[in-house]
Amino acid sequence: MRASKIMQQRVLNTPNLEVLWNTQTDEILGKEEVEAVRVMNIETGEKKEIPAQGFFVAIGHKPNTDIFDGWLKMDENGYLITEKGSTRTQLAGVFACGDAQDHIYRQAVTAAGTGCMAAIESERFIGENK
Numbered sequence: 001m002r003a004s005k006i007m008q009q010r011v012l013n014t015p016n017l018e019v020l021w022n023t024q025t026d027e028i029l030g031k032e033e034v035e036a037v038r039v040m041n042i043e044t045g046e047k048k049e050i051p052a053q054g055f056f057v058a059i060g061h062k063p064n065t066d067i068f069d070g071w072l073k074m075d076e077n078g079y080l081i082t083e084k085g086s087t088r089t090q091l092a093g094v095f096a097c098g099d100a101q102d103h104i105y106r107q108a109v110t111a112a113g114t115g116c117m118a119a120i121e122s123e124r125f126i127g128e129n130k
């Protein structure tokens, strides 16, 4: 699990939740509506169907930074690494902000804040490096 410890505990301590480890969704099944979900164990390849009336997807847990792989430094989860208190990356003139760089807060207002920082730092960089 990559969720925070507190979120992990909430899930693991909820009696009517079952965690299917090493499992991914194979297909959502049903004619008019959701009737079942077929899942696959990624270690054994074993598939099974779970009857279900709904399917909820959690999104936004992986930063969309693959495009920068090999160009910008990132942590093991793909978040771009910037200098402390700045949006500077290791490449001069390249600044990173928002959810691509922030693995702690990941909120609209913090993304807007670091976006503003990156804009100001970019403007200064351009001004100083004409």
Ligand SMILES: Cc1cc2nc3c(=O)[nH]c(=O)nc-3n(C[C@H](O)[C@H](O)[C@H](O)COP(=O)(O)OP(=O)(O)OC[C@H]3O[C@@H](n4cnc5c(N)ncnc54)[C@H](O)[C@@H]3O)c2cc1C
Binding pocket: 059, 060, 064, 067, 097, 098, 099, 100, 106, 107, 108, 109, 111, 112
């Ligand atoms: C389900 C969910 C619920 C949330 N609820 C809240 C909430 O209640 N309150 C709150 O404050 N925050 C919430 N957030 C977080 C908030 O949405 C983000 O923190 C914020 O949108 C991050 O802004 P961003 O500009 O960094 O990234 P994004 O908003 O993700 O913007 C990135 C943009 O880059 C574009 N892009 C990606 N790749 C490329 C490419 N190769 N070329 C060009 N463009 C590209 C994308 O299409 C996208 O438009 C929620 C997020 C999720 C997923």
